[in-house]
Amino acid sequence: MLKIPDHQVAGHTARHGKLGPLIDDSGRFYKPLQDDERGSKEVAFYTSFSSNKRIPDHIRRFFPMFYGTQLLEASDGSGLRPHLVLQDLVSDRHNPSIIDIKIGSRTWYPQASEDYVEKCLQKDKITTSLLLGFRISGLQIYGNNESGFWKPEKKLVLAFTPEDVRLVLRKFVSSNSPTDSNSVPDCSFAPSVYGGSAGILAQLLDLKAWFEDQTIYQFNSCSVLMLYEKESAMKGRSSGAEVKLIDFAHVVEGRGVIDHNFLGGLCSFIKFVSEILTSPDEHSTEACSPDPEKKCIAIENGTTE
Amino acid sequence: MLKIPDHQVAGHTARHGKLGPLIDDSGRFYKPLQDDERGSKEVAFYTSFSSNKRIPDHIRRFFPMFYGTQLLEASDGSGLRPHLVLQDLVSDRHNPSIIDIKIGSRTWYPQASEDYVEKCLQKDKITTSLLLGFRISGLQIYGNNESGFWKPEKKLVLAFTPEDVRLVLRKFVSSNSPTDSNSVPDCSFAPSVYGGSAGILAQLLDLKAWFEDQTIYQFNSCSVLMLYEKESAMKGRSSGAEVKLIDFAHVVEGRGVIDHNFLGGLCSFIKFVSEILTSPDEHSTEACSPDPEKKCIAIENGTTE
Incomplete structure (x- = not known):
């Protein structure tokens, strides 16, 4: 019933027997809680946010729906682990x-x-x-x-x-x-x-x-x-x-x-x-303009000195 | 004719025989160029900015007027030194x-x-x-x-x-x-x-x-x-x-x-x-509210860990 998401583009993935999020057919996204404080901090945020009356509705729509947490068999086969239960943002999307x-x-x-x-x-x-x-x-x-x-x-x-x-x-x-x-x-x-x-x-x-x-x-x-x-x-x-x-x-x-x-x-x-x-x-190459006030924005390793 | 500014609130000061900016009676502010690249970079900025036609007038008013550079006797008695010549922003101000x-x-x-x-x-x-x-x-x-x-x-x-x-x-x-x-x-x-x-x-x-x-x-x-x-x-x-x-x-x-x-x-x-x-x-003490969603903003050394 639970499967690996098709359209995840960043973050940990459950592929190759690793620990990562899972989805179901009802449009929910199950994100495993990390062992360190990150997991509990994200639960704390969703809990605070979902009950915070000072968040206007037109802002709330930008956040995934939160359905609590649930103990689930982890994708890496390590046994039961708490998961955040969230809205699967792409469940009704085609490609x-x-x-x-x-x-x-x-x-x-x-x-x-x-x-x-x-x-x-x-x-x-x-x-x-x-x-x-x-x-x-x-x-x-x-x-x-x-x-x-x-x-x-x-x-x-x-x-x-x-x-x-x-x-x-x-x-x-x-x-x-x-x-x-x-x-x-x-x-x-x-x-x-x-x-x-x-x-x-x-x-x-x-x-x-x-x-x-x-x-x-x-x-x-x-x-x-x-x-x-x-x-x-x-x-x-x-x-x-x-x-x-x-x-x-x-x-x-x-x-x-x-x-x-x-x-x-x-x-x-x-x-x-x-x-x-x-x-x-x-x-895009026009960004490299000969106009001295509009210099090329390509920066060659300028950040790593 | 040149004197130490009365209303300088930050930066190097010319007091006590140190190197710092000077003003005159005509509303100009003379800022000594530092020996390192800072001085030349500030001159470069003012030169570029003052001739840049893409700066709208309602933005230009936020910047001090720039009158070029001038060799002047430095306030620390170290001899002639180039100074940025700028508008004295408080010359027509009373207290x-x-x-x-x-x-x-x-x-x-x-x-x-x-x-x-x-x-x-x-x-x-x-x-x-x-x-x-x-x-x-x-x-x-x-x-x-x-x-x-x-x-x-x-x-x-x-x-x-x-x-x-x-x-x-x-x-x-x-x-x-x-x-x-x-x-x-x-x-x-x-x-x-x-x-x-x-x-x-x-x-x-x-x-x-x-x-x-x-x-x-x-x-x-x-x-x-x-x-x-x-x-x-x-x-x-x-x-x-x-x-x-x-x-x-x-x-x-x-x-x-x-x-x-x-x-x-x-x-x-x-x-x-x-x-x-x-x-x-x-x-200002009301910022420390008992409302859990509006916590005290006083942060005791929280920045230095």
Whole structure:
């Protein structure tokens, strides 16, 4: 009855007998609790959030539904283990294209140990987190019936440069093949996926307005998940473009301060998305402009000195 | 003809025969160039900024006027030294109350050396930068004719907790004495200084809108300066409330990415200011509420572990 999710793009996976999340046919997602404090912290967040009356409904929709915890046979065969029971965000989706974007130029939190800070800081430096305020953690982009999904492996995704990120965000909303490096992404679905009154950008701006005000939580190391269905968009139907927030193992109390780290990264990501909407036919290589005030954004290992 | 500025609240000072900025009677401020790259980087920024046609006028007003560089006898008697020639922001001010707020939870920049990063990171942790996204670097608050200014020394300012910051931002716009710890700041000038269509908050929001869009510069370790004249406000005249940006020795090219670090910190600061406008009569101690969802924001050494 429980099975391994088809459309997970980041995080631990239950494949190859490892410990990872499972799904069922009723639209639920079972995330195993880690043995360390991460698991209990994520349960604490969902419990607090689901009962918090200060969360407006138009913000609550960005979060997976929470159904409590449940003891289940773990996917690695290690026996019974508590699992978070969440909404499976893609249970009613057909071939969804998905990008997982970890938000924040800093993925560690002030209260963390020196070792943890150092580990995260190094990762923030070698990925785009520090420079862009976010990094792509995983993705799958649907091509067509024959090619299926482009789902680059984790190592490749974490090595993305700022220019790669720009390109991937264009590929995400293009009709041409995501793996064809010779064709320029046409961004033909940008207006219907990123744009419009219910599109990704509008949803991100809703989220931004909340983050400018809310001082309840600090969402360290959380991800924004963007998803939509290309086949549906190709047929002129609704693309089902949706933004969700996931991964709350490092959420801490806001203590009266807004989450400036998340907000800054979110604004940077919003700028990337809105630039695709305003210049959908710009070749990504044009970012390397001879205009001295508009320098090439490709940064060669500039983060790792 | 050149003299030591009366109203400098942060940074190097020319007092006691040290190297620091000087002013003249014509409203110019002479900032000595440091021997290391900071001086030349700040000149480079002002030169680039002053000729950049993509800076709108309503943003340019936040920056000091730049008049080039000039060789001058240095204030420490070490001989001729190049100085930045800038507008003296307080030359036409009478007893200005001033706060210098260094913006950003991170005051270092990705390209910096490991040593420099470590030094800044430690300072960001022990001050409020990491937690609040900004820290107060210096201030002077005018009391009255007899008491003059409250100008706490640097050591005290850098030891401010989040709760101290909240209190100082209230004292800044209060009619009662800034040094009287028994009286609760009345925030009587909040509507005229922070509020209104030309007040501090309106100016900060203007600046924020630009930072959401501009990808020309990253303003690492810059300060927002807030100033106004209490005596003028007391007489019901314009408070002359003004926001300025200063200190550009660590500005780097934006390379197509918004300054998410500055923007996040600016939004956090905006939230602090707007909370004073919406609850001007709230005692600062009320932030320690028994409501479990609204915990005390005083954080005891939580930043230095």
